[in-house]
Amino acid sequence: MDHSAEFRKWKAQCLSKADLSRKGSVDEDVVELVQLLNGREQFFTTSSCAGRIILLDQIVALKKANGDAILKFEPLVLHVQCRQLQDAQILVKFCDYT
Secondary structure (H helix, E strand, C coil): CCHHHHHHHHHHHHHHCCCCCCCCCCCHHHHHHHHHHHCCCCEEEEEEECCEEEEEECCHHHCCCCCCEEEEEECCEEEEEECCHHHHHHHHHHHHHC
8 A cells, every 4th residue: 555545544544533632522713724634635633722821820839930820821732644744844834934
């Protein structure tokens, strides 16, 4: 089996699996991006998170921090499988450009 056929088979298997995240679905803010990537033959997503903002008040683990509250920001994270190295390079260049 050639590399492209193996990738298509692997992609189909991964995309047909149940979403095992706690939420059970793709975050609303990234649905279109995930669909765009998964709709391309050279990419598919294995995991995504639209990001989180958490405001912590007097948490014990961070007692050494100054101030009354701590803001924790986690940006968008996407795990994308690419068919080949050139596809990954194109994706990285596009992300860097936008």
